[in-house]
Amino acid sequence: MLNRKRTLMLNLGFYYEFPYLDGYSNVTAYSYVYTGIKFRLKDNLTVALTANDLFKTNHAKQTMLSDGVNYVNDNIPDSRNFRLSITYRLGNKKMRAEQHNAGNDEVRGRIP
Secondary structure: OOOOOOOEEEEEEEEEEOOEEEOOEEEOOEEEEEEEEEEEEEOOEEEEEEEEOOOOOOOEEEEEEEOOEEEEEEEOOOOOEEEEEEEEOOOOOOOOOOOOOOOOHHHHHHOO
16 A cells, blocks of 8 residues: 555566476576556546556576477567456445344254
8 A cells, every 4th residue: 555545556477487398308597577656536437547567587498308309499479468457346436235133943953
């Protein structure tokens, strides 16, 4: 939360995957940074902006040695993206659900 009214929120994250062995392939480590900011303009209107893989570092390389031949799979996915979303909640916030006692009164009376 960036303000006292709790109408401005910030999210910042970091993802890291350690190097690992996948079958006969060695996969290098990779990481990426993501962030988001959200503004609550009214009780029922919210605007959010999110971004993934800000520095385009989501890049894993696989290497495999088979019969003296070194195979390299250099995968560079296009995972950088930005998203703008606007959310408007419809409905009456003043309406409350009534609480009901559902169940069998005879069975409820047997429980100590």
